[in-house]
Amino acid sequence: xxxxxxxxxxxxxxxxxxxxxxxxxxxxxxxxxxxxxxxxxxxxxxxxxxxxxxxxxxxxxxxxxxxxxxxxxxxxxxxxxxxxxxxxxxxxxxxxxxxxxxxxxxxxxxxxxxxxxxxxxxxxxxxxxxxxxxxxxxxxxxxxxxxxxxxxxxxxxxxxxxxxxxxxxxxxxxxxxxxxxxxxxxxxxxxxxxxxxxxxxxxxxxxxxxxxxxxxxxxxxxxxxxxxxxxxxxxxxxxxxxxxxxxxxxxxxxxxxxxxxxxxxxxxxxxxxxxxxxxxxxxxxxxxxxxxxxxxxxxxxxxxxxxxxxxxxxxxxxxxxxxxxxxxxxxxxxxxxxxxxxxxxxxxxxxxxxxxxxxxxxxxxxxxxxxxxxxxxxxxxxxxxxxxxxxxxxxxxxxxxxxxxxxxxxxxxxxxxxxxxxxxx
Amino acid sequence: xxxxxxxxxxxxxxxxxxxxxxxxxxxxxxxxxxxxxxxxxxxxxxxxxxxxxxxxxxxxxxxxxxxxxxxxxxxxxxxxxxxxxxxxxxxxxxxxxxxxxxxxxxxxxxxxxxxxxxxxxxxxxxxxxxxxxxxxxxxxxxxxxxxxxxxxxxxxxxxxxxxxxxxxxxxxxxxxxxxxxxxxxxxxxxxxxxxxxxxxxxxxxxxxxxxxxxxxxxxxxxxxxxxxxxxxxxxxxxxxxxxxxxxxxxxxxxxxxxxxxxxxxxxxxxxxxxxxxxxxxxxxxxxxxxxxxxxxxxxxxxxxxxxxxxxxxxxxxxxxxxxxxxxxxxxxxxxxxxxxxxxxxxxxxxxxxxxxxxxxxxxxxxxxxxxxxxxxxxxxxxxxxxxxxxxxxxxxxxxxxxxxxxxxxxxxxxxxxxxxxxxxx
Numbered sequence: 070x071x072x073x074x075x076x077x078x079x080x081x082x083x084x085x086x087x088x089x090x091x092x093x094x095x096x097x098x099x100x101x102x103x104x105x106x107x108x109x110x111x112x113x114x115x116x117x118x119x120x121x122x123x124x125x126x127x128x129x130x131x132x133x134x135x136x137x138x139x140x141x142x143x144x145x146x147x148x149x150x151x152x153x154x155x156x157x158x159x160x161x162x163x164x165x166x167x168x169x170x171x172x173x174x175x176x177x178x179x180x181x182x183x184x185x186x187x188x189x190x191x192x193x194x195x196x197x198x199x200x201x202x203x204x205x206x207x208x209x210x211x212x213x214x215x216x217x218x219x220x221x222x223x224x225x226x227x228x229x230x231x232x233x234x235x236x237x238x239x240x241x242x243x244x245x246x247x248x249x250x251x252x253x254x255x256x257x258x259x260x261x262x263x264x265x266x267x268x269x270x271x272x273x274x275x276x277x278x279x280x281x282x283x284x285x286x287x288x289x290x291x292x293x294x295x296x297x298x299x300x301x302x303x304x305x306x307x308x309x310x311x312x313x314x315x316x317x318x319x320x321x322x323x324x325x326x327x328x329x330x331x332x333x334x335x336x337x338x339x340x341x342x343x344x345x346x347x348x349x350x351x352x353x354x355x356x357x358x359x360x361x362x363x364x365x366x367x368x369x370x371x372x373x374x375x376x377x378x379x380x381x382x383x384x385x386x387x388x389x390x391x392x393x394x395x396x397x398x399x400x401x402x403x404x405x406x407x408x409x410x411x412x413x414x415x416x417x418x419x420x421x422x423x424x425x426x427x428x429x430x431x432x433x434x435x436x437x438x439x440x441x442x443x444x445x446x447x448x449x450x451x452x453x454x455x456x457x458x459x460x461x462x463x464x465x466x467x468x469x470x471x472x473x474x475x476x477x478x479x480x481x482x483x484x485x486x487x488x489x490x491x492x493x494x
Numbered sequence: 495x496x497x498x499x500x501x502x503x504x505x506x507x508x509x510x511x512x513x514x515x516x517x518x519x520x521x522x523x524x525x526x527x528x529x530x531x532x533x534x535x536x537x538x539x540x541x542x543x544x545x546x547x548x549x550x551x552x553x554x555x556x557x558x559x560x561x562x563x564x565x566x567x568x569x570x571x572x573x574x575x576x577x578x579x580x581x582x583x584x585x586x587x588x589x590x591x592x593x594x595x596x597x598x599x600x601x602x603x604x605x606x607x608x609x610x611x612x613x614x615x616x617x618x619x620x621x622x623x624x625x626x627x628x629x630x631x632x633x634x635x636x637x638x639x640x641x642x643x644x645x646x647x648x649x650x651x652x653x654x655x656x657x658x659x660x661x662x663x664x665x666x667x668x669x670x671x672x673x674x675x676x677x678x679x680x681x682x683x684x685x686x687x688x689x690x691x692x693x694x695x696x697x698x699x700x701x702x703x704x705x706x707x708x709x710x711x712x713x714x715x716x717x718x719x720x721x722x723x724x725x726x727x728x729x730x731x732x733x734x735x736x737x738x739x740x741x742x743x744x745x746x747x748x749x750x751x752x753x754x755x756x757x758x759x760x761x762x763x764x765x766x767x768x769x770x771x772x773x774x775x776x777x778x779x780x781x782x783x784x785x786x787x788x789x790x791x792x793x794x795x796x797x798x799x800x801x802x803x804x805x806x807x808x809x810x811x812x813x814x815x816x817x818x819x820x821x822x823x824x825x826x827x828x829x830x831x832x833x834x835x836x837x838x839x840x841x842x843x844x845x846x847x848x849x850x851x852x853x854x855x856x857x858x859x860x861x862x863x864x865x866x867x868x869x870x871x872x873x874x875x876x877x878x879x880x881x882x883x884x885x886x887x888x889x890x891x892x893x894x895x896x897x898x899x900x901x902x903x904x905x906x907x908x909x910x911x912x913x914x915x916x917x918x919x
Contacts, residue, residue, distance in 0.1 A: 359605025
C-alpha cells in the first residue's frame, strides 16, 4: 500500500486530442502533489470520494500508534497523556477553516444523524413558542427521518416540506427553523446559503445547514452566509474513514446560550466531578455527548492534516474544472446512448459530484466498477460520480469517460452479473 | 508488544505465605490461558479494566486490515463485500451471551449516553399517559444528565431520585420507567435486577438497566431477570478500546413494537431506497441511527472473539475470588493506615471492582500508578480497583497489595508530584 502518483496514461484513444489537454491540466494542477499522501489502489479510478473518501496513507501509522502504544501500553493513562480528551474540539479546529469558521466553533463526534438531532433540538430551544420546521422533500432522507424522530417527542412540531422545485423560502411564515442540505446528494445542486439563511432570519427563523456534500470541495463561509448551525460527515471529502464521526458548527453568537438535549457526561463543565446535576461546559464542549470513539476520531484527525497548506480556492477551481470536463466529455463521447444530465450545467450551481440518469443505471454502474471506474448508483436511475480534488487527475476523468462510452456503445452492461442488486450500495 | 504470560513473581515479601497460595490459585485458574491473547505492558499491574479494558493483541492486525485493505484497497466496495453493514448486529450477537440474551436482541453503536437516550425515550413511548422516571441520585451521572436532556424536550417528565440508601422501589407509584445501574460505578454494589424489575412491573413500569460495570464480569440473565431494556459500554470489561461503541439490548417482546426517536437512515427498513418517510426496520436494526464508526466497531468485534469458549461461571467465580482476596489482604496488610472499605463485603452483592476510601486517595492513587499499579480515583476520596478476570492473576493482586501497603506505611504518596490534580482522571 502506498500513495505514489500514477503517471497520466498516454495510450491513444478516441479522445486522444483531449488527453494531451488533460496531461497539460495535470501538469499545472497546484494540488497534484497532494495525491501522493493518499493510498489509491492500482487499476482504480475512484469517483466515489463523496461517499467514502480515499485513505490518507499516514492514517495507518497513526492508528497503529493509537492502538499499540496509547491503548496497549499506556492504557487508561492515555486519557491524561494524549489528545484523546481534547480531540473532539481539536479535530473541530482542523475542520473549521474548511467551513470559513474559527477556532472553538466546531466540535466532532457521534454520527451525522445524531449531530443533526442535537442541533435541530438545540435550535428549536432558541425559538420558544414556535414549532414549524421547513425542509425539502428531496433532502437527504436521514435529515427528514430525524425530524420525524424529534416530532415523536415534541408532537407540536409541524414539518413543512418544500416539494421538488418549490422554494422553501415561501414556506417560512411563522417558522422556527429552516433545515436544508447545501449540496444535494443526488444532483449536486448547490443551495444559496446566504439567500436562504437571510430568508429564514427575515421570518424570525434560524438556519441549519447539512454540509455533508459541501465541506472539502467548496469554499464555504458559514458566518458570512448567515448560517446558525451546521453539521456534516467526516467520511466523504474529509477522508476520515468508514463511518468517521461527524462535525457540528455553532454560530459564535449561540454557543454560550444554546442547550442540546443529548446532555452527556463529556459535555459537562466538570466531567470528572461526577456531579448529579448537568451543568453544560461553557464553550462548545457542551455539544459533546458521550465518550468519543477514539480510533475513528483519531483517523479523522490524521486525515485532516492533509488540508494544511491547501488553498480552498484551488480546491474549488479544480473541482469545477473537473466536473465541467466530465460533463462535456460524457455528452460528447456518449451522445445518443441514453444518458441525461441531472446535475446543474452552470458551474456556480454545481457541487463536487455529477449525476447522469440512465434507464439501466444500476447495471451500467456495476459494469463500470468491474472495469475499475468506481462511482455509485442512487435509485431509481442515477449514476453518480464524485470528484475529490485532493487526489483525482484530469487524465483519470478522461479515461473514466472512455470506459463509460465503451460500456454504453458495446452494451456490455447488459449481462446477468451486472443486473443482480446487492444489499447495500 | 505481545501477550505473553508473565510468570507469577516469587520473590519473598512480607506476605510470602499467601504468595504461594496465589501461585496455586493461578495454577488452577481455568482462565489463565486467556491472558496470552492480551497485550499487557511489562511492569504494570492493571486494575482499571473496568474503565478501559486492555488491548486484545489481535485487534492490531484486524484494524490494520480494515484500514489498509477494506478501506484503502476496496474503498466504497467494502460496504458490500465486508461486514461493515452487518457489524452493528453481528457484534451484538457476540455480546448477547454475556447478557444471557439471544441472537438478534443486541445492537451496537453510538456512545453509551446516546444509547441510553434512545432506550429511555423508546420505553417511555410504550407507557402512554405516564411520565414519571425513577432513578437514583447516586446513579452514574450521564444516566441522570440524559434524563434531564429528555425532560428538556418533554417537560411533562418527572424524575424521581432515590436518595443514597433509599429503595427506589418505594418511588414507583404511577411511574413509567425505572432506570438503574446494575453495578454501582463507585462502590461496586450489585442491584437486585430481578427484584427491582418485578417491582417496576408490579407498578406498571418498565425496567431499564445500565450494565456498563456488569457485562463481562457477572453472569447475567436479562430475560430471566425481567429487564425490558439495557445498555452498556464496549470499552470496559469488553475490551473494545477507547470510546468503543455501546450496546443496547431490547427484550424480544418489545422489539417489534418499540420506536426510538433517533430515527436515522441506517435504522430504516430500506436504507438505500432513500425514501423520504421513515419506516423502521422490522427487527432490532431500528435501533441503529447513523453510519457506524467502523474502525471502533471492528475493534470491538475483534475483542469480543476472546469470549468464545469462556465460561461466564468461571469468570464470575474468579472475579469473586479476586475481589475477596484483595479486600482481605488490604485489610490485613494496610490495617490502621486509613483505608475504609466502600464496597460490599458480601460476595453476592459485590461486582468486579473494589473501592476503598482514604482521605488522601488522590495522591495515593498517583503514587500507585507511579509504581505501575494502575487503578483510578473517583472524587471525593475513592481509590477504585477493577479486576478483569480474563487477564489478571492472583499473584498480581498480592503484589498490588504489597505496593499499596508500602506506599501507605512509608507515606511516599505525600510528595508534590502526586498531589497535583490532572484534568481528566
